[in-house]
Amino acid sequence: MRKLFFALTALSLLACNNQTSPENSEHMDSDSLVIDIHTAAKPQEAVVKHLHWDAVIEMEHKRILATAHWDIVNAGSATKIIFDTKGLKITRVTLDADTGAAGYKLNAPDPVLGSALEVSITSSTKRVNISYETQADAAALQWLSPEQTAGKRFPFLFTQSQAILARTWIPCQDSPGIRFSYSADVTVPKDYLALMSAKNPTEKNSEGKYHFEQPKPIPAYLMALAVGNIDFKPLGDRTGVYAEPVTLTSAAYEFEDMGKMLSSAEQLYGKYAWNRYDVLVLPPSFPFGGMENPELTFATPTILAGDRSLVSLIAHELAHSWSGNLVTNATWNDFWLNEGFTVYFERRIMEAISGKSYADMLAYLGYGDLKQTVADLNAENMQNDTRLKLDLTGRDPDDGVTDIAYEKGYLFLCQIEKLVGRPKFDNFLKNYFQGFAFKTMTTEQFVVYLKEKLITPESGLEKELNIQQWIYDPGIPEGITIPSSERFVSVEKQAGKFFSGTLPQQLETSNWSSHEWQYFLRFLMPNLDAQKMTELDQVFHFTATKNSEIAALWLQAAIQAEYKPAYAALDEFLMRVGRRKFIKPLYETMRKNTATKEMGKVIYKKARGNYHAVSTNTLDKLMGWPY
Ligand SMILES: [Zn+2]
Numbered sequence: 001m002r003k004l005f006f007a008l009t010a011l012s013l014l015a016c017n018n019q020t021s022p023e024n025s026e027h028m029d030s031d032s033l034v035i036d037i038h039t040a041a042k043p044q045e046a047v048v049k050h051l052h053w054d055a056v057i058e059m060e061h062k063r064i065l066a067t068a069h070w071d072i073v074n075a076g077s078a079t080k081i082i083f084d085t086k087g088l089k090i091t092r093v094t095l096d097a098d099t100g101a102a103g104y105k106l107n108a109p110d111p112v113l114g115s116a117l118e119v120s121i122t123s124s125t126k127r128v129n130i131s132y133e134t135q136a137d138a139a140a141l142q143w144l145s146p147e148q149t150a151g152k153r154f155p156f157l158f159t160q161s162q163a164i165l166a167r168t169w170i171p172c173q174d175s176p177g178i179r180f181s182y183s184a185d186v187t188v189p190k191d192y193l194a195l196m197s198a199k200n201p202t203e204k205n206s207e208g209k210y211h212f213e214q215p216k217p218i219p220a221y222l223m224a225l226a227v228g229n230i231d232f233k234p235l236g237d238r239t240g241v242y243a244e245p246v247t248l249t250s251a252a253y254e255f256e257d258m259g260k261m262l263s264s265a266e267q268l269y270g271k272y273a274w275n276r277y278d279v280l281v282l283p284p285s286f287p288f289g290g291m292e293n294p295e296l297t298f299a300t301p302t303i304l305a306g307d308r309s310l311v312s313l314i315a316h317e318l319a320h321s322w323s324g325n326l327v328t329n330a331t332w333n334d335f336w337l338n339e340g341f342t343v344y345f346e347r348r349i350m351e352a353i354s355g356k357s358y359a360d361m362l363a364y365l366g367y368g369d370l371k372q373t374v375a376d377l378n379a380e381n382m383q384n385d386t387r388l389k390l391d392l393t394g395r396d397p398d399d400g401v402t403d404i405a406y407e408k409g410y411l412f413l414c415q416i417e418k419l420v421g422r423p424k425f426d427n428f429l430k431n432y433f434q435g436f437a438f439k440t441m442t443t444e445q446f447v448v449y450l451k452e453k454l455i456t457p458e459s460g461l462e463k464e465l466n467i468q469q470w471i472y473d474p475g476i477p478e479g480i481t482i483p484s485s486e487r488f489v490s491v492e493k494q495a496g497k498f499f500s501g502t503l504p505q506q507l508e509t510s511n512w513s514s515h516e517w518q519y520f521l522r523f524l525m526p527n528l529d530a531q532k533m534t535e536l537d538q539v540f541h542f543t544a545t546k547n548s549e550i551a552a553l554w555l556q557a558a559i560q561a562e563y564k565p566a567y568a569a570l571d572e573f574l575m576r577v578g579r580r581k582f583i584k585p586l587y588e589t590m591r592k593n594t595a596t597k598e599m600g601k602v603i604y605k606k607a608r609g610n611y612h613a614v615s616t617n618t619l620d621k622l623m624g625w626p627y
Helices: 022-026 245-254 258-269 312-319 332-354 356-379 403-420 422-435 443-453 467-472 486-499 514-527 530-540 548-561 564-576 580-592 597-610 613-623
Strands: 046-058 063-074 080-085 089-095 104-106 115-120 127-133 141-144 156-159 179-187 193-196 209-219 225-228 231-234 239-243 277-281 296-299 327-329 439-441
Touching: 046 080, 063 080, 080 127, 089 104, 089 115, 115 127, 179 193, 193 209, 231 245, 239 245, 239 258, 245 277, 258 277, 258 312, 258 332, 258 422, 277 312, 296 312, 312 332, 327 332, 332 356, 332 403, 332 443, 356 403, 356 486, 356 514, 403 422, 403 467, 422 443, 439 443, 443 467, 486 514, 514 530, 514 548, 530 548, 530 564, 548 564, 548 580, 564 580, 564 597, 580 597, 580 613, 597 613
Parallel strands: 046 179, 239 277, 277 296, 327 439
Antiparallel strands: 046 063, 063 127, 080 115, 089 127, 104 115, 141 156, 156 225, 179 209, 193 225, 231 239
């Protein structure tokens, strides 16, 4: 997942937990039982192996009616199997051949974890069938109205199961440490296409009935479904793009290099273990960047810049096909194993495709984000959350989604690479992905593996790396190699010239990528006034840009500098785009400036209906809604 949540919410009132003692953790037996605090399931007693999901999607009623047929394994003589559910209306539970009703109990709900469903079984039970309905407020299900789509004619549904929301649409053992294969029969209204994290259809059929197979075992957080007026365009033998018809051509253009990315990734760390790699471009109100659903990444349309300049997000989601989807964090406390490895891998793909100086820019920007996150968490007295190994006891695992897992995790891997050299590290990673394919990994297991294969006692590197400090101590270790970017140094030079009076047309900006432009604007922003903005706009036409990253920065600068010629573009952008990363700073900046405060309210009032609940949850508070 790419920067889905900004987790610096007021959850500091929740318990400040004792971190697992580093001494104990380091010497933990790697085969010892892994406890996931975010599931009620007891997989060591009775565990799921395969799901057949039989579902009817009611777009009109915003409801799913389904039966989950679970093939299970009873480890011994367990008399019950436990599933996670949240807000599901359970209508019937049967065993094996679906004959007589089975005994079950739905426990009282926990606000974060939901209700455990305990089904009575015997040692000979092979299958549990659970019929149920989803509720209107199921957090994983995003029902979009036609206005929230690009085509404006059909409603749209997509799911977001990570971290523990699969249980709001499927009763399941919702732990990243529990894997299962699945098949599904899904009925949707005709004129709609259904897609899942599985082998997918490429065109609609007249009955609206679709069959899916995912033979590889995946954890529940990778269960995914999308239903809408969706078309498909192949890009190569193994890659393709799904989107609403009005978006399909631009999406296909933008992602043309996806096949190349896939080959680069394979050259780095071994064969792609899944069937195809396709991307589904979601409607503009999708509040996130992307989600690595197996075989079908879900992505925001805001990366469609028209010039293929924002595709590193695809590299990130593709990299998850190894780190995360293939070797999976065993619990959400080990989230850095998913995201730190993925950021490292993403930048290696981008380096292979666009060169080292390009990857350096990404690393430099990431380091800036990390420093900011550490400062913010320290200011909120949440230092424990700046450790790689988290302790999310009693908390929502979404709290762990910060730049720590992504960027501190990345830096740790860079540090290892620096110590052992790239060839050795690449070989290590390749073996790691192969050796633990379709398995889960705890931080402690990884440390044992690292010490066995790379940072061995004989290597003499253990002291220098200080694994203990990287994983269990807060903050950024001292003495690390800080990312730097030659290309940003030249951008700063040009920005300096501009402020010293050089005209924009005389600046050396040819061959600048989207990232250099972003850095240029970030660098200038604190000191721009309306006059300077006019000069820039006349030459670089920022107000008319189709690049959403650049547009978001420029519009923010426009609000700060009260640069009125950009206000119409600001209005249009906020009416069209719902990605929280972009719209939150824009509304925040309007609110802070007395001259634009009222305009912010006016726009929010008319645009709010186009946004996803994830975005309005954040913005309602910020903007003092309702009014
Ligand atoms: Zn990710």
